[in-house]
Amino acid sequence: MTAIETSNLTKQYSEETALDDFTLRVERGEVFGFLGPNGAGKSTTIDIFLDFIRPTDGHAVLADCDPQQSPQKVKQNIGVVPDDYSLYDSLTGIEHIELAKDLHGSDEDTDTLLSRVGLADAGDQPAGSYSKGMAQRLAFGMALVGDPDVLILDEPSGGIDPNGVQDMREIIRSEAESGTTIFFSTHILEQVEAVCDRVAIINDGQLVAVDTISGLRDAFNKQSVLTLSIDGTPIELNLTDLDGVTDVEYTDETLTVQLSDPQLKSTVITQVEASGVSVSNIEIEEASLADLFSRLTTGGDSK
Numbered sequence: 580m581t582a583i584e585t586s587n588l589t590k591q592y593s594e595e596t597a598l599d600d601f602t603l604r605v606e607r608g609e610v611f612g613f614l615g616p617n618g619a620g621k622s623t624t625i626d627i628f629l630d631f632i633r634p635t636d637g638h639a640v641l642a643d644c645d646p647q648q649s650p651q652k653v654k655q656n657i658g659v660v661p662d663d664y665s666l667y668d669s670l671t672g673i674e675h676i677e678l679a680k681d682l683h684g685s686d687e688d689t690d691t692l693l694s695r696v697g698l699a700d701a702g703d704q705p706a707g708s709y710s711k712g713m714a715q716r717l718a719f720g721m722a723l724v725g726d727p728d729v730l731i732l733d734e735p736s737g738g739i740d741p742n743g744v745q746d747m748r749e750i751i752r753s754e755a756e757s758g759t760t761i762f763f764s765t766h767i768l769e770q771v772e773a774v775c776d777r778v779a780i781i782n783d784g785q786l787v788a789v790d791t792i793s794g795l796r797d798a799f800n801k802q803s804v805l806t807l808s809i810d811g812t813p814i815e816l817n818l819t820d821l822d823g824v825t826d827v828e829y830t831d832e833t834l835t836v837q838l839s840d841p842q843l844k845s846t847v848i849t850q851v852e853a854s855g856v857s858v859s860n861i862e863i864e865e866a867s868l869a870d871l872f873s874r875l876t877t878g879g880d881s882k
């Protein structure tokens with residue numbers, strides 16, 4: 580069952596195209612990473628989900644509701660852990676959950692909500708005494724009030740507390756298993772790698788990749804870079820004619836060849852030598868997921 584769907588979503592701000600024909604589908608119960616560099620269009624997408632802004636074209640559907648047509652219903656069905664969530668130092672965990680319940684008109688059991696986020700024993704303590712990880716859990720617990728179908732984690736600025744990554748992963752997993760869809764927006768690759776089933780990579784308002792983390796890794800691990808130090812200038816060398824060579828660069832007697840098929844390394848070396856130059860050194864670099872993200876979003880290298 581689809582939890583979130585965007586169809587040809589477009590948002591134009593005079594000169595700036597914040598979202599460009601953006602189509603995406605997230606299934607119910609997925610922990611979905613929404614990954615993109617600053618300015619990619621993540622906040623614009625979430626603002627459309629929450630009907631804070633309206634698209635220029637296309638539409639979104641969340642938990643079977645169109646935010647433009649049923650904004651209140653969508654808000655009831657969505658929980659958000661905002662980037663800049665703030666807690667009241669003097670209020671306890673219990674009081675924070677009670678506050679969120681009042682706002683939602685909910686009569687859920689406060690202790691159960693606190694247990695779901697691992698704060699059963701800390702509900703009586705003031706939030707000012709909480710560690711960063713505990714504060715994140717409380718913000719998460721407040722977002723769970725009303726039993727949302729979709730939970731949006733909007734660019735947690737400090738990231739998920741490194742000490743609490745495992746805890747948060749378990750909480751996120753257990754919410755997903757109970758049917759909640761988690762939409763985790765961030766510009767930090769490691770955050771989605773740690774918790775998400777699938778990721779979409781957005782850049783310049785466009786979807787550039789969507790796959791499982793392992794699918795992306797497999798696809799990109801096949802990519803490698805061959806750097807050859809050569810003596811002389813290769814003439815009549817058409818490596819890009821080879822199926823599996825994606826890019827060739829030649830500078831200062833160094834030939835850099837990007838390969839999508841690692842099996843081609845020896846063929847490339849043979850062809851270079853056949854072109855009349857000698858190869859004095861060979862370096863092989865297998866690319867990482869971070870390189871993939873960097874290449875998809877900047878056209879460059881992560882280093």
Ligand SMILES: Nc1ncnc2c1ncn2[C@@H]1O[C@H](COP(=O)(O)OP(=O)(O)OP(=O)(O)O)[C@@H](O)[C@H]1O
Nearest residue numbers: 592595597615616617618619620621622623624766
């Ligand atoms: N109100 C606005 N008026 C004009 N341009 C805007 C407006 N809001 C966003 N933009 C532009 O739209 C593009 C997408 O911005 P958006 O805030 O959605 O990116 P983002 O991926 O959330 O970035 P970040 O990670 O920095 O929050 C950017 O180029 C931004 O400058």
